[in-house]
Each structure stands twice: as structure tokens, then as C-alpha cells.
Amino acid sequence: MPVCDVCSKAMKFSDGYALTTKEVVLTAAYWTSAFRGGFAGVHQRDSGGGELLLNYIERQASQSHGWLVCEECAKSFSFDRKRAHRLAEQQQDPPDAGPVSPRDAARHAAEAWKRLYGAPPRLGRFSDAIASIDSESGNVSMFRFGGKAKGKGRSDKRKWWERWK
Numbered sequence: 001m002p003v004c005d006v007c008s009k010a011m012k013f014s015d016g017y018a019l020t021t022k023e024v025v026l027t028a029a030y031w032t033s034a035f036r037g038g039f040a041g042v043h044q045r046d047s048g049g050g051e052l053l054l055n056y057i058e059r060q061a062s063q064s065h066g067w068l069v070c071e072e073c074a075k076s077f078s079f080d081r082k083r084a085h086r087l088a089e090q091q092q093d094p095p096d097a098g099p100v101s102p103r104d105a106a107r108h109a110a111e112a113w114k115r116l117y118g119a120p121p122r123l124g125r126f127s128d129a130i131a132s133i134d135s136e137s138g139n140v141s142m143f144r145f146g147g148k149a150k151g152k153g154r155s156d157k158r159k160w161w162e163r164w165k
């Protein structure tokens with residue numbers, strides 16, 4: 001039985017979608033799901049990500065085949081549903097399937113990592129990818145302090161009259 005390439009749940013080809021590496025790996029949603037599921041061990045072993053994370057990013061970015069994605073996971077991605085469903089039913093790779101730049105993938109992985117764990121990963125040779133997130137997103141500083149500080153920051157933003165509720 002085939003499994004979803006994102007959440008590893010058993011599924012039927014006819015219930016899924018065939019996506020390209022670009023449609024999956026170049027999204028923060030994919031990496032968020034990966035770090036919560038199959039790749040949770042990466043942060044447990046090295047809170048900075050390190051070589052293990054770099055290897056995962058390179059491996060996922062270099063997938064040359066299509067990705068079979070279940071209905072639930074498909075909600076996180078934007079793609080042509082009709083085409084992707086037909087390809088999955090026919091068990092075919094999308095014609096534009098193929099590897100993507102690991103540096104581009106690293107940017108999305110780093111964004112998800114930062115959001116989940118509160119600090120950016122150490123990405124060594126892809127550190128320029130992190131620099132590009134910092135300049136693109138105006139609210140990076142809220143991730144720097146992790147979950148606790150984030151909650152505090154939120155309550156600090158309340159107006160004085162809201163504190164009486």
C-alpha cells in the first residue's frame with residue numbers, strides 16, 4: 001500500500017495527489033509537518049540542526065520523482081488539484097517533477113524551524129538562506145525568544161483597558 005510522502009499515512013493512489021518537489025519542499029508548511037513528524041529527531045539530537053538537518057534538506061530537495069500526498073496534507077500546498085489528482089490515479093510523476101535548489105529549500109526549512117523551536121538553525125553553507133528570511137520577515141525578533149517570550153510579548157501589546165477583562 002502506498003503511503004503519503006509527507007505524513008507517511010497509508011493511502012490509495014486514487015485518494016491522493018501527485019505533486020512536484022517544488023510544490024512540496026519549497027514551502028514552510030512541508031518542513032513544519034516534517035519537523036513535527038518524521039524529522040522530529042533532528043532537533044532532539046542537535047538543537048541547532050547541524051549536519052543532520054543539512055543532509056535532510058539536500059535529500060528532500062534532490063527528489064526527482066513526484067510526491068504522493070494525502071488529502072489532509074494536500075491542504076497545506078498550492079497546486080493544480082485536478083492535474084495532481086489525475087496523475088496520482090494514473091500513478092505517474094508530474095512532467096515537471098525534479099530536484100530544486102537545496103538553498104531555496106533551506107530557506108523554507110529554516111523558517112519552519114525558527115517558528116517551531118524559537119531560534120534559527122545553524123545551516124553552515126546555507127547560512128545566506130537564513131539571512132534572506134531575516135530581511136524578508138519583519139517579525140523575526142518574536143521568534144528569537146521562543147514560546148514563553150512570545151506569549152509575554154502578546155500580553156504586553158494589550159491596551160490598558162483590555163487588561164481588565
Ligand SMILES: [Zn+2]
Binds near residue numbers: 004006008070072
Ligand atoms: Zn499526508
